[in-house]
Amino acid sequence: xxxxxxVRNLALIKEASLCPSSGMTVxxxxxxxxxxxxxxxxxxxxGQRADHDMVRQGEREAEVQGRxxxxxxxxxxxxxxxxxxxxxRVSVDGRSHVKMNGRMASVSQLFDVVxxxxxxxxxxxxxxxxxxxxxRRYLDVWAAADKDGLLEAYxxxxxxxxxxxxxxxxxxxxxxxxxxxxxxxxxxxxxxESLGPSQQDYDELESSLRKAENVEVLMRAAGEGCxxxxxxxxxxxxxxxxxxxxxxxxxxxxxxxxLAESLREATYVIEDVAHDAARYRDAVDLDVSSLGxxxxxxxxxxSLFRSYGxxxxxxxxxxxxxxxxxDAVDDxxxxxxxxxxxxxxxxxxxxxxxxxxxxxxAAAAPALGDAVTASLSKLEMDxxxxxxxxxxxxxxDWTESGPDAVAFLFRPGQGMQARPLARIASGGELSxxxxxxxxxxxxxxxxxxxxxxxxxxxxxxxxxxxxADVLGELAETHQVIVVTHLAQVAAKASTHYVASKxxxxxxxxxxxxxxxxxxxxxxxxxxLSGSITESSLEHAxxxxxx
Numbered sequence: 079x080x081x082x083x084x085v086r087n088l089a090l091i092k093e094a095s096l097c098p099s100s101g102m103t104v105x106x107x108x109x110x111x112x113x114x115x116x117x118x119x120x121x122x123x124x125g126q127r128a129d130h131d132m133v134r135q136g137e138r139e140a141e142v143q144g145r146x147x148x149x150x151x152x153x154x155x156x157x158x159x160x161x162x163x164x165x166x167r168v169s170v171d172g173r174s175h176v177k178m179n180g181r182m183a184s185v186s187q188l189f190d191v192v193x194x195x196x197x198x199x200x201x202x203x204x205x206x207x208x209x210x211x212x213x214r215r216y217l218d219v220w221a222a223a224d225k226d227g228l229l230e231a232y233x234x235x236x237x238x239x240x241x242x243x244x245x246x247x248x249x250x251x252x253x254x255x256x257x258x259x260x261x262x263x264x265x266x267x268x269x270x271e272s273l274g275p276s277q278q279d280y281d282e283l284e285s286s287l288r289k290a291e292n293v294e295v296l297m298r299a300a301g302e303g304c305x306x307x308x309x310x311x312x313x314x315x316x317x318x319x320x321x322x323x324x325x326x327x328x329x330x331x332x333x334x335x336x337l338a339e340s341l342r343e344a345t346y347v348i349e350d351v352a353h354d355a356a357r358y359r360d361a362v363d364l365d366v367s368s369l370g371x372x373x374x375x376x377x378x379x380x381s382l383f384r385s386y387g388x389x390x391x392x393x394x395x396x397x398x399x400x401x402x403x404x405d406a407v408d409d410x411x412x413x414x415x416x417x418x419x420x421x422x423x424x425x426x427x428x429x430x431x432x433x434x435x436x437x438x439x440a441a442a443a444p445a446l447g448d449a450v451t452a453s454l455s456k457l458e459m460d461x462x463x464x465x466x467x468x469x470x471x472x473x474x475d476w477t478e479s480g481p482d483a484v485a486f487l488f489r490p491g492q493g494m495q496a497r498p499l500a501r502i503a504s505g506g507e508l509s510x511x512x513x514x515x516x517x518x519x520x521x522x523x524x525x526x527x528x529x530x531x532x533x534x535x536x537x538x539x540x541x542x543x544x545x546a547d548v549l550g551e552l553a554e555t556h557q558v559i560v561v562t563h564l565a566q567v568a569a570k571a572s573t574h575y576v577a578s579k580x581x582x583x584x585x586x587x588x589x590x591x592x593x594x595x596x597x598x599x600x601x602x603x604x605x606l607s608g609s610i611t612e613s614s615l616e617h618a619x620x621x622x623x624x
Contacts, residue, residue, distance in 0.1 A: 079526050079557045080196070081145040083123070087134040088142060089115040090579065094590040099573040102553035105561045105590075106568050106601060107577035112588030113561045116577070117198070117531050119144075120559075122166050124196050125189025130172040134587075139169040148195055149526060164188065196527045199512050207486070207512050208500035214484040216515060217466060219522050221442035228435045229480070235424070235431040236478055242424040246417040252406035253414065260407050263400035270386070270397040273378050277390045280379060287376055290369045293362055300359035307352035314352070317345050432481040436470050439482055443468045446518070453514035456548055458541040461491040464511060486511075509533040510545075517548050520555050527557045534564040542566040565605035569621035574598050598622075 083096040090112045096103075105113050122128060123144040133140045146162045165177040166188070176183045178191070206212055223229040289296065307313045324338035383389075386396040406413060443466040450464035465487040473481075487496035488511060499508060513533055516523060530549070537545055546566040552558055553572070560567055568574060573592065580589045593601050602618035603610045 079147045084143040085119045086141040087137040088140040090588040091115050092587040101572040102558040103573040104568045104571040105575045111577040111579045113577045124193045128168040128174045133170050139167050141167045197525045198529045213486045220446045221438045232431040232435045235428040239424040239428040242420045246421050249413050249417045253410045263403035266400040287372045297362045300355045304352050304355040440468045449518040450514045453517045458544045463489040465496045529559045531561045546570045565602045
């Protein structure tokens with residue numbers, strides 16, 4: 079629901095404010111007074127396209143602010159409590175800036191949040207009713223296809239069937255791969271699998287090869303190190319000599335005893351190191367044949383890296399891809415059968431969901447057509463009729479929206495053939511059909527706010543009263559905002575605004591003012607006769623009391 083709209087520097091509007099009621103709000107005024115500028119502000123708040131020509135002449139930008147209270151389905155993280163404040167600005171260079179609850183947002187984000195909650199109906203915008211997707215959506219709402227989960231079940235089954243068909247096509251494509259591709263995959267697989275590469279194997283090979291290639295250096299280092307430590311005249315001999323000297327000195331001064339003990343402990347460590355070095359020297363084996371094998375294996379690794387690397391993971395990925403190609407051919411029959419079975423099961427599930435959705439639509443279509451026809455009769459369009467047609471399509475023509483072709487047909491009069499709305503209905507007729515459609519939808523329609531722009535064009539007399547009654551009934555279940563020239567409609571409103579064109583300091587601007595009491599009666603009287611007379615005032619009072 080729209081709680082408030084504030085407009086600045088839009089078209090002829092310098093500044094204006096609109097606070098629609100929860101029922102019906104009307105905007106009246108002379109032709110050219112700027113009533114439709116308020117509708118332009120609604121379009122901007124809905125995320126529709128902005129035009130730099132909207133900016134009031136001489137100003138740098140136009141600004142529209144709106145506060146909405148949205149239904150739970152439309153609320154996101156940005157408006158958890160349902161309240162949404164939108165600020166949209168359009169500059170003279172055509173750039174558009176949007177804020178939602180104080181945060182920057184894109185126009186598309188604004189459209190996604192607000193547009194589903196406001197239906198804007200004018201003779202131009204009624205053309206949307208001619209679109210099959212819109213007609214199908216109205217039928218689904220009437221048939222409660224969403225609430226019963228029928229459309230969701232169909233869409234899930236449709237997605238599953240599409241995925242199964244894609245998988246089957248992929249299997250067939252692999253089977254139909256050229257011999258050259260399969261042979262290339264087999265060659266890669268043989269080359270890689272003959273080595274059996276792994277990161278652990280490569281790391282161990284690299285370490286072992288480094289040792290094998292430096293065996294002489296390792297033997298010399300261990301052997302000479304052992305000799306330096308434990309050989310004649312080595313480190314141990316020197317330490318032992320020092321220990322003897324310190325022990326002799328300790329007989330005269332006991333403070334030398336700890337030093338001797340420390341050296342004695344050091345000899346234990348050095349003896350262990352010398353022993354380990356000797357054992358390492360004796361264990362080193364210069365096996366030329368093993369060295370050659372390791373060098374050959376490392377060369378094989380390097381070859382794989384050059385061809386498919388540079389890492390082990392890259393090589394393994396190539397092997398997996400080649401294995402998939404080979405397996406798809408080697409296991410073609412089994413893979414093809416499995417994919418075909420998946421498609422068959424998915425199609426069975428889809429047909430079941432499609433039958434249920436089609437049955438619900440087909441059952442609801444006549445009732446919707448009859449209800450709209452009855453509503454058109456209330457609008458004094460006797461003889462006119464709405465027909466909702468549902469045709470089950472061939473499987474190849476099914477879409478995510480369903481298995482049906484849904485068409486709204488319109489018959490202007492008795493004895494005339496019903497034809498698609500886009501081909502036969504005038505702009506005024508489309509407006510009336512849209513109004514009738516909204517009226518019969520009532521609470522089923524989850525769009526809380528309906529905005530009508532001069533839906534009463536070409537209507538007068540008793541038809542005007544009928545139109546006003548239908549709008550009044552619609553206002554019982556929706557917030558309704560109407561730009562109108564009909565006094566009968568204005569008299570039904572709970573809130574009434576008047577747009578007038580005024581001049582100040584040589585500039586022309588649109589003034590928007592809420593009228594009540596006597597002011598409102600005088601405006602309705604003006605709408606009735608073009609001037610305010612005693613009889614028109616009496617007639618206006620009579621309309622307001624009806």
